[in-house]
Amino acid sequence: PEPSPLQPALTGSFSSPAGGNPTGAMVEAAFAHHGVPARYVNCDVPPPRLPDAVRGAVAMGWTGFNLSLPNKQAVIPLLDGLAPSAALIGAVNCVQVTDRGLIGHNTDGEGFVQALRERRDPRGLHAVVFGAGGAARAIAVELALAGVARLTIVNRRVERAEEIVRIVQDSSATSAAAVAWAGSFALPADTDVVVNGTSIGLAPDVDARVDVVADTILPGMLVCDVIPNPPDTVLLREARTHGAETLDGRSMLVNQAAINLGLWMGLDPDRAVMRAALDTAIGDGRH
Ligand code: NDP
Numbered sequence: 001p002e003p004s005p006l007q008p009a010l011t012g013s014f015s016s017p018a019g020g021n022p023t024g025a026m027v028e029a030a031f032a033h034h035g036v037p038a039r040y041v042n043c044d045v046p047p048p049r050l051p052d053a054v055r056g057a058v059a060m061g062w063t064g065f066n067l068s069l070p071n072k073q074a075v076i077p078l079l080d081g082l083a084p085s086a087a088l089i090g091a092v093n094c095v096q097v098t099d100r101g102l103i104g105h106n107t108d109g110e111g112f113v114q115a116l117r118e119r120r121d122p123r124g125l126h127a128v129v130f131g132a133g134g135a136a137r138a139i140a141v142e143l144a145l146a147g148v149a150r151l152t153i154v155n156r157r158v159e160r161a162e163e164i165v166r167i168v169q170d171s172s173a174t175s176a177a178a179v180a181w182a183g184s185f186a187l188p189a190d191t192d193v194v195v196n197g198t199s200i201g202l203a204p205d206v207d208a209r210v211d212v213v214a215d216t217i218l219p220g221m222l223v224c225d226v227i228p229n230p231p232d233t234v235l236l237r238e239a240r241t242h243g244a245e246t247l248d249g250r251s252m253l254v255n256q257a258a259i260n261l262g263l264w265m266g267l268d269p270d271r272a273v274m275r276a277a278l279d280t281a282i283g284d285g286r287h
Contacts, residue, residue, distance in 0.1 A: 086106040110255075139226070217238065
Protein backbone atom coordinates (compact mmCIF):
# COMPACT_ATOMS: atom_id res chain seq x y z
CA PRO A 1 0.00 0.00 0.00
CA GLU A 2 0.98 3.62 -0.57
CA PRO A 3 2.30 5.26 2.63
CA SER A 4 -0.28 7.45 4.33
CA PRO A 5 -0.38 9.45 7.56
CA LEU A 6 -2.00 6.46 9.28
CA GLN A 7 0.49 3.99 7.77
CA PRO A 8 3.75 5.85 7.22
CA ALA A 9 6.78 4.55 5.31
CA LEU A 10 9.33 3.26 7.84
CA THR A 11 13.03 4.03 7.92
CA GLY A 12 15.59 4.18 10.70
CA SER A 13 19.02 3.33 11.97
CA PHE A 14 20.73 0.39 13.64
CA SER A 15 23.77 1.32 15.73
CA SER A 16 25.08 1.00 19.29
CA PRO A 17 25.24 3.21 21.23
CA ALA A 18 22.50 5.09 19.40
CA GLY A 19 21.59 7.77 21.92
CA GLY A 20 23.73 10.52 20.38
CA ASN A 21 22.68 9.88 16.76
CA PRO A 22 21.10 13.08 15.37
CA THR A 23 20.12 11.72 11.95
CA GLY A 24 16.48 11.12 12.93
CA ALA A 25 16.04 14.80 13.81
CA MET A 26 17.27 15.89 10.35
CA VAL A 27 15.33 13.25 8.46
CA GLU A 28 12.03 13.74 10.29
CA ALA A 29 12.35 17.52 9.77
CA ALA A 30 12.65 16.83 6.03
CA PHE A 31 9.62 14.48 6.11
CA ALA A 32 7.56 17.14 7.89
CA HIS A 33 8.75 19.95 5.60
CA HIS A 34 7.93 18.03 2.42
CA GLY A 35 4.72 16.46 3.78
CA VAL A 36 6.04 12.92 3.32
CA PRO A 37 4.17 10.36 5.46
CA ALA A 38 7.22 8.55 6.85
CA ARG A 39 9.03 7.93 10.13
CA TYR A 40 12.69 7.41 11.10
CA VAL A 41 13.28 5.18 14.12
CA ASN A 42 16.68 5.35 15.81
CA CYS A 43 17.32 1.84 17.27
CA ASP A 44 20.10 0.64 19.57
CA VAL A 45 21.21 -2.61 17.93
CA PRO A 46 24.55 -4.20 18.89
CA PRO A 47 26.11 -6.53 16.27
CA PRO A 48 24.77 -9.84 17.73
CA ARG A 49 21.20 -8.57 17.23
CA LEU A 50 21.81 -7.08 13.79
CA PRO A 51 20.62 -10.10 11.73
CA ASP A 52 17.29 -10.16 13.61
CA ALA A 53 16.92 -6.38 13.32
CA VAL A 54 17.47 -6.53 9.54
CA ARG A 55 15.00 -9.43 9.18
CA GLY A 56 12.55 -7.46 11.31
CA ALA A 57 12.88 -4.37 9.12
CA VAL A 58 12.19 -6.46 6.02
CA ALA A 59 9.25 -8.23 7.73
CA MET A 60 7.73 -4.86 8.66
CA GLY A 61 8.11 -3.52 5.15
CA TRP A 62 10.68 -0.82 5.98
CA THR A 63 11.75 1.27 2.99
CA GLY A 64 15.38 1.33 4.05
CA PHE A 65 17.71 1.89 6.97
CA ASN A 66 21.06 3.34 8.04
CA LEU A 67 23.91 1.60 9.78
CA SER A 68 26.28 3.40 12.05
CA LEU A 69 29.05 2.19 14.36
CA PRO A 70 29.67 -0.70 14.94
CA ASN A 71 27.48 -2.19 12.19
CA LYS A 72 28.82 -0.75 8.92
CA GLN A 73 30.84 -3.87 8.06
CA ALA A 74 28.77 -6.43 9.97
CA VAL A 75 25.75 -5.75 7.77
CA ILE A 76 27.49 -6.69 4.51
CA PRO A 77 27.01 -10.51 4.73
CA LEU A 78 23.28 -9.87 5.31
CA LEU A 79 22.83 -8.01 2.00
CA ASP A 80 21.99 -9.14 -1.53
CA GLY A 81 24.03 -6.56 -3.41
CA LEU A 82 26.44 -3.64 -3.01
CA ALA A 83 26.72 -0.37 -4.91
CA PRO A 84 30.17 -0.08 -6.55
CA SER A 85 31.55 2.53 -4.15
CA ALA A 86 30.33 0.60 -1.08
CA ALA A 87 32.19 -2.45 -2.40
CA LEU A 88 35.39 -0.38 -2.80
CA ILE A 89 35.05 1.26 0.61
CA GLY A 90 34.11 -2.04 2.30
CA ALA A 91 31.47 -0.43 4.53
CA VAL A 92 27.73 0.26 4.23
CA ASN A 93 25.86 3.06 5.97
CA CYS A 94 22.62 2.94 3.97
CA VAL A 95 20.49 0.00 2.82
CA GLN A 96 17.65 0.09 0.30
CA VAL A 97 14.95 -2.56 0.68
CA THR A 98 14.01 -3.41 -2.92
CA ASP A 99 12.24 -6.10 -4.97
CA ARG A 100 15.75 -7.34 -5.80
CA GLY A 101 16.61 -7.67 -2.11
CA LEU A 102 18.74 -5.55 0.19
CA ILE A 103 21.19 -3.22 -1.57
CA GLY A 104 24.01 -1.60 0.42
CA HIS A 105 25.40 1.87 -0.27
CA ASN A 106 28.03 4.07 1.30
CA THR A 107 26.80 7.66 1.25
CA ASP A 108 29.33 9.11 3.75
CA GLY A 109 31.95 9.94 1.11
CA GLU A 110 29.27 10.91 -1.40
CA GLY A 111 27.81 13.30 1.18
CA PHE A 112 31.21 14.88 1.52
CA VAL A 113 31.66 15.24 -2.24
CA GLN A 114 28.16 16.69 -2.64
CA ALA A 115 28.96 19.32 0.01
CA LEU A 116 32.31 20.00 -1.71
CA ARG A 117 30.62 20.51 -5.09
CA GLU A 118 28.78 23.52 -3.66
CA ARG A 119 32.23 25.18 -3.49
CA ARG A 120 34.52 23.46 -6.02
CA ASP A 121 34.36 21.18 -9.06
CA PRO A 122 36.47 18.25 -7.82
CA ARG A 123 37.75 17.36 -11.30
CA GLY A 124 41.47 17.94 -11.69
CA LEU A 125 42.11 19.06 -8.10
CA HIS A 126 44.85 18.01 -5.67
CA ALA A 127 43.31 16.90 -2.38
CA VAL A 128 45.21 16.19 0.83
CA VAL A 129 43.30 13.90 3.20
CA PHE A 130 44.38 13.42 6.82
CA GLY A 131 43.37 10.03 8.23
CA ALA A 132 42.80 6.55 6.87
CA GLY A 133 39.91 5.25 8.97
CA GLY A 134 36.35 4.68 7.80
CA ALA A 135 35.48 8.32 7.10
CA ALA A 136 38.76 9.15 5.33
CA ARG A 137 38.55 6.00 3.24
CA ALA A 138 35.01 6.78 2.06
CA ILE A 139 36.01 10.36 1.22
CA ALA A 140 39.18 9.33 -0.62
CA VAL A 141 37.34 6.76 -2.75
CA GLU A 142 34.56 9.20 -3.64
CA LEU A 143 37.02 12.01 -4.44
CA ALA A 144 38.80 9.64 -6.82
CA LEU A 145 35.51 8.58 -8.44
CA ALA A 146 34.61 12.29 -8.76
CA GLY A 147 37.77 12.89 -10.77
CA VAL A 148 40.34 14.57 -8.53
CA ALA A 149 43.73 14.45 -10.27
CA ARG A 150 45.83 13.80 -7.17
CA LEU A 151 45.23 12.47 -3.69
CA THR A 152 47.74 12.64 -0.86
CA ILE A 153 46.69 10.51 2.13
CA VAL A 154 48.47 11.41 5.35
CA ASN A 155 48.12 9.01 8.28
CA ARG A 156 49.93 8.10 11.48
CA ARG A 157 49.77 4.37 10.65
CA VAL A 158 50.97 4.73 7.07
CA GLU A 159 50.04 1.18 6.06
CA ARG A 160 46.36 2.11 6.33
CA ALA A 161 46.95 5.03 3.94
CA GLU A 162 48.81 2.70 1.58
CA GLU A 163 45.79 0.39 1.46
CA ILE A 164 43.58 3.30 0.37
CA VAL A 165 46.15 4.28 -2.26
CA ARG A 166 45.96 0.76 -3.72
CA ILE A 167 42.15 0.87 -3.85
CA VAL A 168 42.15 4.30 -5.51
CA GLN A 169 44.76 3.32 -8.09
CA ASP A 170 42.96 0.08 -8.94
CA SER A 171 39.61 1.80 -9.44
CA SER A 172 40.28 5.26 -10.89
CA ALA A 173 42.65 7.42 -12.93
CA THR A 174 43.61 9.45 -9.83
CA SER A 175 47.26 9.48 -8.87
CA ALA A 176 47.55 8.74 -5.15
CA ALA A 177 50.35 8.78 -2.58
CA ALA A 178 50.54 7.74 1.09
CA VAL A 179 52.56 9.79 3.57
CA ALA A 180 53.45 8.82 7.14
CA TRP A 181 52.27 11.54 9.52
CA ALA A 182 55.23 12.16 11.80
CA GLY A 183 55.59 15.69 13.11
CA SER A 184 53.93 18.67 11.53
CA PHE A 185 52.80 18.13 7.92
CA ALA A 186 53.66 20.86 5.38
CA LEU A 187 50.93 21.18 2.75
CA PRO A 188 52.29 21.22 -0.79
CA ALA A 189 51.71 24.67 -2.31
CA ASP A 190 49.59 23.20 -5.12
CA THR A 191 47.03 21.75 -2.66
CA ASP A 192 43.45 22.75 -3.58
CA VAL A 193 41.44 20.90 -0.94
CA VAL A 194 42.47 19.80 2.57
CA VAL A 195 40.31 17.34 4.50
CA ASN A 196 40.59 16.39 8.16
CA GLY A 197 39.21 12.83 8.00
CA THR A 198 40.53 11.91 11.47
CA SER A 199 38.70 12.07 14.78
CA ILE A 200 40.99 14.89 15.98
CA GLY A 201 38.88 17.73 17.37
CA LEU A 202 35.77 15.69 18.21
CA ALA A 203 34.08 16.73 21.48
CA PRO A 204 35.07 16.56 24.27
CA ASP A 205 38.62 16.91 22.90
CA VAL A 206 37.75 20.24 21.29
CA ASP A 207 41.20 21.83 21.57
CA ALA A 208 42.99 18.99 19.75
CA ARG A 209 44.72 20.23 16.63
CA VAL A 210 45.44 18.62 13.27
CA ASP A 211 49.23 18.92 13.11
CA VAL A 212 49.84 20.86 9.92
CA VAL A 213 52.40 23.64 9.38
CA ALA A 214 50.03 26.58 9.76
CA ASP A 215 51.88 28.84 7.30
CA THR A 216 51.39 26.29 4.51
CA ILE A 217 47.61 26.90 4.58
CA LEU A 218 47.15 29.43 1.77
CA PRO A 219 44.30 31.65 0.58
CA GLY A 220 42.51 29.85 -2.22
CA MET A 221 42.64 26.49 -0.44
CA LEU A 222 39.39 24.93 0.75
CA VAL A 223 39.89 23.37 4.19
CA CYS A 224 37.26 20.79 5.22
CA ASP A 225 36.59 18.86 8.40
CA VAL A 226 34.57 15.70 9.06
CA ILE A 227 34.09 16.58 12.72
CA PRO A 228 30.38 17.39 13.20
CA ASN A 229 30.74 18.23 16.86
CA PRO A 230 31.78 21.00 17.39
CA PRO A 231 31.38 22.17 13.79
CA ASP A 232 33.97 24.93 14.11
CA THR A 233 37.20 23.06 14.85
CA VAL A 234 40.66 24.44 15.62
CA LEU A 235 41.68 23.48 12.06
CA LEU A 236 38.86 25.45 10.45
CA ARG A 237 39.52 28.52 12.61
CA GLU A 238 43.21 28.36 11.77
CA ALA A 239 42.40 28.00 8.07
CA ARG A 240 40.27 31.15 8.11
CA THR A 241 43.09 33.03 9.85
CA HIS A 242 45.26 32.15 6.86
CA GLY A 243 42.66 33.32 4.37
CA ALA A 244 41.41 29.87 3.32
CA GLU A 245 37.76 28.92 2.80
CA THR A 246 36.24 26.28 5.09
CA LEU A 247 33.60 23.54 4.96
CA ASP A 248 32.43 21.94 8.21
CA GLY A 249 31.57 18.32 9.07
CA ARG A 250 27.87 19.04 9.47
CA SER A 251 27.56 19.75 5.72
CA MET A 252 28.76 16.21 5.02
CA LEU A 253 26.35 14.78 7.58
CA VAL A 254 23.39 16.68 6.09
CA ASN A 255 24.22 15.73 2.50
CA GLN A 256 24.77 12.09 3.42
CA ALA A 257 21.30 11.95 4.99
CA ALA A 258 19.79 13.79 2.02
CA ILE A 259 21.26 11.23 -0.40
CA ASN A 260 19.73 8.43 1.70
CA LEU A 261 16.26 9.97 1.26
CA GLY A 262 16.83 9.97 -2.49
CA LEU A 263 17.71 6.28 -2.44
CA TRP A 264 14.80 5.30 -0.19
CA MET A 265 11.97 7.40 -1.58
CA GLY A 266 13.20 9.53 -4.47
CA LEU A 267 13.06 12.64 -2.28
CA ASP A 268 15.47 15.54 -2.95
CA PRO A 269 15.07 17.23 0.43
CA ASP A 270 15.73 20.82 1.41
CA ARG A 271 19.25 20.75 2.93
CA ALA A 272 18.75 24.04 4.81
CA VAL A 273 15.78 22.56 6.70
CA MET A 274 17.88 19.52 7.62
CA ARG A 275 20.86 21.64 8.68
CA ALA A 276 18.67 23.76 10.95
CA ALA A 277 17.19 20.62 12.56
CA LEU A 278 20.69 19.18 13.04
CA ASP A 279 21.97 22.38 14.67
CA THR A 280 18.95 22.43 17.00
CA ALA A 281 19.40 18.74 17.88
CA ILE A 282 23.11 18.90 18.74
CA GLY A 283 23.66 22.57 19.55
CA ASP A 284 27.15 23.99 19.42
CA GLY A 285 28.53 20.55 20.35
CA ARG A 286 31.20 21.83 22.66
CA HIS A 287 30.34 19.42 25.49
P1 NDP B 1 38.35 5.62 12.66
O1 NDP B 1 38.59 5.21 14.06
O2 NDP B 1 38.05 4.59 11.62
O3 NDP B 1 39.67 6.43 12.14
C1 NDP B 1 40.26 7.41 12.93
C2 NDP B 1 41.37 8.10 12.13
O4 NDP B 1 41.88 9.19 12.90
C3 NDP B 1 42.56 7.21 11.82
O5 NDP B 1 43.12 7.58 10.59
C4 NDP B 1 43.53 7.55 12.97
O6 NDP B 1 44.89 7.34 12.64
C5 NDP B 1 43.27 9.04 13.09
N1 NDP B 1 43.62 9.58 14.40
C6 NDP B 1 42.89 9.50 15.55
N2 NDP B 1 43.51 10.14 16.55
C7 NDP B 1 44.67 10.64 16.03
C8 NDP B 1 45.75 11.40 16.55
N3 NDP B 1 45.76 11.80 17.84
N4 NDP B 1 46.77 11.73 15.73
C9 NDP B 1 46.76 11.35 14.44
N5 NDP B 1 45.77 10.62 13.87
C10 NDP B 1 44.74 10.27 14.66
O7 NDP B 1 37.22 6.71 12.72
P2 NDP B 1 36.20 7.14 11.56
O8 NDP B 1 36.95 7.28 10.30
O9 NDP B 1 35.01 6.27 11.60
O10 NDP B 1 35.72 8.57 12.07
C11 NDP B 1 36.60 9.67 12.07
C12 NDP B 1 35.81 10.92 12.41
O11 NDP B 1 34.91 11.19 11.35
C13 NDP B 1 34.95 10.80 13.68
O12 NDP B 1 35.24 11.91 14.50
C14 NDP B 1 33.51 10.89 13.19
O13 NDP B 1 32.73 11.66 14.07
C15 NDP B 1 33.67 11.61 11.87
N6 NDP B 1 32.63 11.26 10.90
C16 NDP B 1 31.89 12.28 10.38
C17 NDP B 1 30.93 12.02 9.45
C18 NDP B 1 30.14 13.17 8.91
O14 NDP B 1 29.19 12.93 8.16
N7 NDP B 1 30.48 14.40 9.23
C19 NDP B 1 30.65 10.65 8.97
C20 NDP B 1 31.51 9.66 9.55
C21 NDP B 1 32.45 9.96 10.49
P3 NDP B 1 45.57 5.86 12.75
O15 NDP B 1 45.01 5.07 11.60
O16 NDP B 1 47.01 6.14 12.63
O17 NDP B 1 45.16 5.32 14.08
